Amino acid sequence: MSNPQTGASHAAPMAGAHLLVVDDDTDMLRLLTMRLTAAGYRVSTAGSAEAALTQLDIERPQLVLSDVRLPGRDGLALFGDIRERHPSLPVILLTAHGTIPDAVDATERGVFTYLTKPFDGKALLEKIAQALALSAPAPAAQRGDEDWHAEIISRSSRMAETLAEARMVAQTDASVLLRGESGTGKELLAQAIHRLSNRRNKPFIAVNCGAIPEALLESELFGHVKGAFTDAVANHKGLFQAAEGGTLLLDEIGDMPPALQIKLLRVLQERVLRPLGSSQSIAVDVRIISATHRDLDDAMAQGQFRADLYYRLNVVTLSLPPLAERREDIPLLANHFLAKLAAKYNKRLSGFAPEALKTLSTAAWPGNVRQLFNVVEQVCALSSTPLIPLALVQRALRMPSVEILSLAQARQRFEREYLVGLLKLTDGNVADAARLADRNRTEFYRLMQKHELTPGHFKPEPSDTED
Incomplete structure (x- = not known):
């Protein structure tokens, strides 16, 4: 594994969260342990998939960070075992270029994300913080004597x-x-x-x-x-x-x-x-x-x-605040609804792809929590993979893949691009550009003024020549 670059994380870690790091490179284990401990995490390590599974039997961490290439059973096989035994435990894979296709396939099956080597230390800390935030249990105030x-x-x-x-x-x-x-x-x-x-x-x-x-x-x-x-x-x-x-x-x-x-x-x-x-x-x-x-x-x-x-x-x-004013609740609500609806539709769904969750978290939500539930129900009904992809979320949110303009806006944009093209073609010569447009110069100047275009910007730069 390559050495992560240094860099401070802007994502605050959950206080004392327990991470299990799996790698057969003892130097890398030591470096990652130092880095993650400095970021406020409690770290356990394992040198193989078998040792990691034994560690999981002893104490359950809140996240597993594993290299894909391990002796014996590799990181993908380890993920399969973790998914079977602890379905809600988030896993991040570290992968070399040769194993990227396998890692991409693993995200379809529920890996939270993967990072390619050499990876950025700041990005690693941000992904860990995101995974912990999304998989954290509801606050204690929502359990026990607070079930009202x-x-x-x-x-x-x-x-x-x-x-x-x-x-x-x-x-x-x-x-x-x-x-x-x-x-x-x-x-x-x-x-x-x-x-x-x-x-x-x-x-x-x-x-x-x-x-x-x-x-x-x-x-x-x-x-x-x-x-x-x-x-x-x-x-x-x-x-x-x-x-x-x-x-x-x-x-x-x-x-x-x-x-x-x-x-x-x-x-x-x-x-x-x-x-x-x-x-x-x-x-x-x-x-x-x-x-x-x-x-x-x-x-x-x-x-x-x-x-x-x-x-x-x-x-x-x-x-009650609108959903847009409590965005930290969106991942929590989305995953809660997904678990509820997966049972309704008898589907094995493990969560949302990171980009899909990011899109949910930044959407406008004029219909608030009710609209979020409807969106999650739609993606749940249509998903053919355990991990909900970004495209399905965009479809449910009716986010257009191309920019939709009004007719007036489209005309305005075309007119400006047309004028720019003529002025480029004529090197800023207004008389030539107006003739090509079949317009008189006065009218052409008026059009340029409307779109704040200056002929001088299109004249070629004078080049220095040797005598």
Whole structure:
């Protein structure tokens, strides 16, 4: 193995992460150990595939870094054994040019990445840090006694703050308003609050106020009695009664019609409701969580949302950040969804190719976590290899392989390139260029000015000649 070049890594290592380095070159093992230890890692070494497997039986590292060329069983065979015994353990291969095709094939089967020799030490540290970040288990706060929000996959500080606030408010009966763009997980957070509350053993019911026609929404919420309207052939309990003792999530509350806002306010104030067509009032004990992607302050200013209802619902506000503001969660979420969907589609999928994961992490995500799930489901359904390739992710994201321009932009670009070509051809002679373009000089000058072209830039440089 060649000696890695020196260079500081910009990727901060996980504190004390344990790495297993496998190589039959004792000098290289010593050099890599020094380098990785200096970078903050704890390092074990092995001189062969057999020794590495024995080491894995003794203590499980968080990453294996192995040369491809080893005595006896080579690094590719070692990877096969690791994949069989420890499917989630990331492996990085170091390969010479002669074994690059084998290493490329190994990435199809789940190797995190490979580096060709001689490799850059900075690149090695960055790849190790990436592999550790992607394969790290969810923070302890998401396990054990914290399984109340186990379905909210995150390691971002923004989400941690929101969850800390949710934990405090869950113990009360205060009404909660969840703000956030569509697809950020407002319903998941509402379920988590219910799960931690004193109402956890009672129903949790969610209703999308914008998805039910206005004529039916009142009946859905408050119920009706037989004969209340033409199709009311039997008594019907509304969602408030169905959620008795538990939690009712009023999703997209900003889309609730004004007439129903008045009736909802009355129920919240008096804790009683009257089903459609009934003369009897019914007491209800329900905790209200509402959610919206709309700006309710703006809706109130435009008279579309009642201020008194807003203040009744908005005792505590929790805001969920868009996915673009918690990008550190994207690899974690993508791999979580992949594992979940691989089981659904009965496929053996080991993860995403590094470039595919990088593309996911830098995409715009206007649809937030919901859009990410849909993209992962599409690549999962279409993938024919264990490792999801970049091309499949680009296809799912509908990323064009060529630049798409509007007609006006295309005309503008063609016109400029056409003028540049003429001026190059005529060495900046405007009269000749205008004649070739079948335009008068005044018009040609106007076109050059439009595209900020100067004839002098196209005149040939004067060359020095000896007398």
